[in-house]
Amino acid sequence: MDDWNTRTKLVHGGVRRSQYGEVSEAIYLTQGFVYDTAEQAQQRFEQAGEDEFIYARYGNPTVRMFEERVAQVEGAEDGFATASGMAAVNGALMSMLRAGDHVVSSRALFGSCLYILEEVLTRYGVEVTFVDGTDLGAWRAAVRPETRAVFLESVSNPTLEVIDITEVARIGHSVGATVIVDNVFATPIFSRALEQGADVVVYSATKHIDGQGRCLGGVILGTQEFIRKTVEPYLKHTGGAMSPFNAWVLLKGMETLDLRVRAQSDAALTIAQALQDDDRLSRVIFPHLPDHAQHAVATRQMEKGGTVLSFELKGGQEAAFRFLNALEIVVISNNLGDAKSIVTHPATTTHSRLSDAQKDALGIAPGLVRLSVGLEAVDDLIADLRGALDAV
Numbered sequence: 181m182d183d184w185n186t187r188t189k190l191v192h193g194g195v196r197r198s199q200y201g202e203v204s205e206a207i208y209l210t211q212g213f214v215y216d217t218a219e220q221a222q223q224r225f226e227q228a229g230e231d232e233f234i235y236a237r238y239g240n241p242t243v244r245m246f247e248e249r250v251a252q253v254e255g256a257e258d259g260f261a262t263a264s265g266m267a268a269v270n271g272a273l274m275s276m277l278r279a280g281d282h283v284v285s286s287r288a289l290f291g292s293c294l295y296i297l298e299e300v301l302t303r304y305g306v307e308v309t310f311v312d313g314t315d316l317g318a319w320r321a322a323v324r325p326e327t328r329a330v331f332l333e334s335v336s337n338p339t340l341e342v343i344d345i346t347e348v349a350r351i352g353h354s355v356g357a358t359v360i361v362d363n364v365f366a367t368p369i370f371s372r373a374l375e376q377g378a379d380v381v382v383y384s385a386t387k388h389i390d391g392q393g394r395c396l397g398g399v400i401l402g403t404q405e406f407i408r409k410t411v412e413p414y415l416k417h418t419g420g421a422m423s424p425f426n427a428w429v430l431l432k433g434m435e436t437l438d439l440r441v442r443a444q445s446d447a448a449l450t451i452a453q454a455l456q457d458d459d460r461l462s463r464v465i466f467p468h469l470p471d472h473a474q475h476a477v478a479t480r481q482m483e484k485g486g487t488v489l490s491f492e493l494k495g496g497q498e499a500a501f502r503f504l505n506a507l508e509i510v511v512i513s514n515n516l517g518d519a520k521s522i523v524t525h526p527a528t529t530t531h532s533r534l535s536d537a538q539k540d541a542l543g544i545a546p547g548l549v550r551l552s553v554g555l556e557a558v559d560d561l562i563a564d565l566r567g568a569l570d571a572v
């Protein structure tokens with residue numbers, strides 16, 4: 181199984197068949213499990229074996245199939261599934277940190293990740309230093325002997341800066357820190373963060389893994405020691421468990437993940453190239469465009485550029501709003517990685533909580549638009565985008 185290719189692991193990884201031999205994975209929609217005897221119950225609470233379950237907050241067969249499938253694809257020893265991507269980020273950090281620890285994190289973060297690092301951890305006596313993630317000198321200057329964890333989003337949202345996982349991991353490891361990477365934008369298909377030096381990888385499965393806008397989910401991947409000794413006790417007692425139904429939806433999503441994200445990423449590159457010279461835009465950002473600020477890191481670290489591009493309209497927020505409102509195929513929403521192309525105006529939605537100074541520092545201009553490219557015909561998408569630009 182270890183030498184299966186990714187596409188095979190995505191279809192067959194982690195499968196547990198019941199006595200009926202079902203083809204499609206079964207949904208074990210049960211919160212608990214019955215024991216044959218009192219002695220068996222006692223034994224299971226003492227030390228549950230590989231396929232022995234107690235309570236769905238601790239584990240469930242459908243959820244376990246999902247955890248094993250993602251872990252196999254990522255090349256991780258083990259994984260723990262969570263109710264959402266944020267439960268995964270929170271679980272990875274809170275399970276391992278205590279008062280007096282120090283964390284270094286990149287500054288360009290998903291709003292809720294920023295909330296955990298800036299508001300939650302600091303409330304419990306953890307000190308957090310934020311750095312420009314693309315500046316290796318800043319990482320070097322920020323780490324110190326009490327740095328327990330380093331946190332980063334490998335591709336930032338919405339300006340798509342790419343952080344060098346290998347180099348940041350080397351810096352983190354020089355002081356013995358655990359390197360935690362939120363790898364959502366790169367997807368488990370385009371970048372193997374563990375191979376690149378990370379110790380722990382987290383995904384919001386809500387994004388590409390579902391990819392069809394149906395449910396929330398998340399997963400933490402790492403060594404068996406970290407998952408079972410650090411993450412599992414924290415999560416099973418604090419309740420961020422994934423629903424078995426959602427695990428089943430996500431298992432089905434994984435079967436087509438590779439096909440979907442490759443098609444979406446190819447379309448994203450085609451669209452980025454088509455818009456690149458449009459004089460109504462002041463910039464087009466896509467990690468695999470040659471003029472991207474971290475193009476060398478992006479092409480080394482990611483097999484493809486991802487499924488999201490961002491661009492800035494010259495007329496500011498007014499032009500951006502007129503553009504969004506004129507689109508006929510692309511919908512206005514805030515998810516990404518979906519089969520449906522989605523456009524977002526970060527300054528007034530996902531990043532509206534930030535001050536103008538913070539937005540400026542992160543390059544979130546009033547005219548900036550984020551486009552998550554779906555599975556529609558790319559020619560239709562380009563026509564829709566050009567039509568909306570004409571309408572501006």
Ligand SMILES: *Cc1c(COP(=O)(O)O)cnc(C)c1O
Binds near residue numbers: 337365384398
């Ligand atoms: C969406 C997202 C999350 C949070 O995931 P949810 O499933 O919405 O909780 C965390 N990090 C990144 C980079 C994301 O894009």
